[in-house]
Amino acid sequence: MSDDIHAALTAIFAKVFRRQDLVLTRELTAAEVPGWDSFRYVSLIMATEERFGIKFSDEDIDGLKNVGDLMDAVARKREA
């Protein structure tokens, strides 16, 4: 897990869900985050794209099951 990706995503999650106490682990899923609905999910993806200057494809988004998947997807996109 890249520290800068983790730190940036922690800030994004805090802003999107308005929760400063969220502890981001690779295993964290939407089920464990109150308010994580489909529209907040869009906000999360948007904020992530903006922060890292990347664009996710539909397939990228389909494959995301937890925070670890999101981190890996960001890392892959940055390398590409």
Add this chain to the structure above:
Amino acid sequence: MTGGATHPSADLNPLDVRAYAAQGFDLRRQGKLTEAVSLLQQGIARFPEDAALACEYAWTLSDMGDGAAAAGEWRVIRQRFPTTLDGYLGGGLQGRRAEAYDTADAIYRSGLARFPDEPALHVDYAWSAEERGDQAEAVRRWSAVRERFPDLAEGHLRLSVALLATQRIDEAEAALAGALERFPDHQEALIEYAWIAQIRGLWPEALTRWERVITRFPELSLPRRCGATVLLELGRYAEAASVLAPAARMLPDDPDVLAVSGWIATRSGDFKRAEAVWQIFRERHPERADGFRGGALTLRDQGRWDDAEAALEEAARRFPDEPSVAMDWAELAERRQDWPLAVARWRDVLGRFPGLSGAHHGLGRALMGAKDFIAAEAMFTAGRQRFPDDEDMAAAEAEAAAKAHNWPRAIALWLMFRERFPGLARGAVALARTLRDSGELEASVTQARAALQSFPDHLDLEVELAFTLSAMRDWPAALALWESLKAKHPHHDGLRSNITFILGQAMADQAIRGGAPFEIPRALLESANVDDVPAEDQVALLKRFESLGDSCEFGMVQRLYQVEQMTLLRWAFTTPENLIAALKTRFDGVGDPEYTEIDVIGDEYRTRDRRYFMQSHTFTSPTAEPLEFFAPEQCRRLQWLKRKLLDSLTTATRVFVYSGQGGLTQGQITALHDAMLPYSPKAKLLCMRVKEPGHPPGTVERLRAGLWIGYLEKFSTVDIAVANWLTVCQTVTEQMES
């Protein structure tokens, strides 16, 4: 008493006192009042102690309209002949005619002291209260009449009228039902009984009752007019015309009959006939506003708004004192959503007709349309103070406060509503909703549960409770309640629609959260025509498609299979013309705050694009996200989703789906595909239609490369034809790959 020049007829025996009275009565009946007076004066001169002659004389003076003289005569009669009933009946009547009700009542009471069992005195005494306008007293007196003289139909009938006037509608109806048991063929009672159902808006019951009157009195025009009006309200236009036809034959020029005939034609959309009827009406009855109103509203209903404007302007000029015309004109501005004009017109209506509750409602509505919620609330407050019994006014006031997000005020107003109208569940229902909207979820649940003690099993109340539990994401409790509601009301379309909506939220939560932390009851899944565990190939299949509208039906199909695409138009209502316009401009302006309206409908924010009129669900409750956070974020989301849509159109890997609930012509279908082709020559579009001869549900017709029409059993976002959708998508995929 003064002498007269009239001579009695030759056959009158001047020694027979009864002959004077009888001949005087005959003359009075023939309207020869001066002759009657002269004759009776001669008789009285000859027989001054005869009470019958004196009474006949007083009745004649009364008929002549000489109230003061008649009252004087009756007073003398009561003094000289205190045991003569007519002295009290005539004196009381004279008092009522002079609107001297205290005097009349005093006369009746002295008469009743002497003749306690005389029905005519009791009846007239009750009439006195009714005519005075003291309806509460009228109820008491007519109740006494009914109790003492149960075989007198008048007592039953007038009691119900007085009860109606005091808004005691249930009791009025019960009184009439009792009267009809005793007098099953009483014309007035039958008519009143039907009328009560009509004013209550109980259309099927009103129809049954009017049919009873029509069957018993087929020659009467009024029951046919009213029966036809009820059928009109029920949308049964052909039957309305049929019921009215005999009245129209009997009274072809009767303006009331002609008016109903005109409204049947207007409301049924038979505009040619409507215009003809209203034209005849205007020619035959130019003094009545109906013809001008009917003509104008017929133009309005054809969408000819400028013509309707001109017609109503003329009607307003001809009938400046007719409130219905002024209200129609103001309402037309409302329909055109020209809110400044609507506000100005309603303000004018209210200024001229301040006693009309409809004018308060209209101005309040127009101010709401203009989004001036504070002024709207003030308007409804003034209306509530003026019309304290108008529950709709009180409700509108609270709703305006809620629209302004003035939650403490809205909650206070609903509490006040509940106190003012304790028998109505509406207050408790709205209070639960308002508490939820204000973010007071726990309080909403507590309040709804407490109210259910007073209104057990009340559907709307239970629905509000279920919505709040859903908003709390307390899915086990929420889904259990939704399931029990579905079991109790299996055929309620509105409830099924709510369940489908909630199921979508629950499934989205499950899909996004990547697991199943709660069970969705099988009964709820069955209501959405879907299995609880979708097959992987069905999921993969539906991922290859993307909705372009025009409804959220395909979005729901995808959601039922846990396919959660992030797309712009998945939950949108769009028309083909607007969608084509948007495609041609690359959805220019979508998501700009300038072009994006956000409103709260039910428990959800909805967005509306001002340029292309796309309206979209957000599935986001105001309780979950205050508007000040939601609005800017939603605009950003829309802009991002627009970019995704443009990407998707350009890559053209997905098949776009357009539902076409409104019915699509082949020209519209090809025009839509043509508008997509500039993005990519590989653009693929599947448009949907309802089954036709030769195109059974589930079949697909290929129009050209990349363009298909799929056929469904029906369009519905409630009872979705899921199997048809899957078959159509499967067939299109196979054709693409072959």
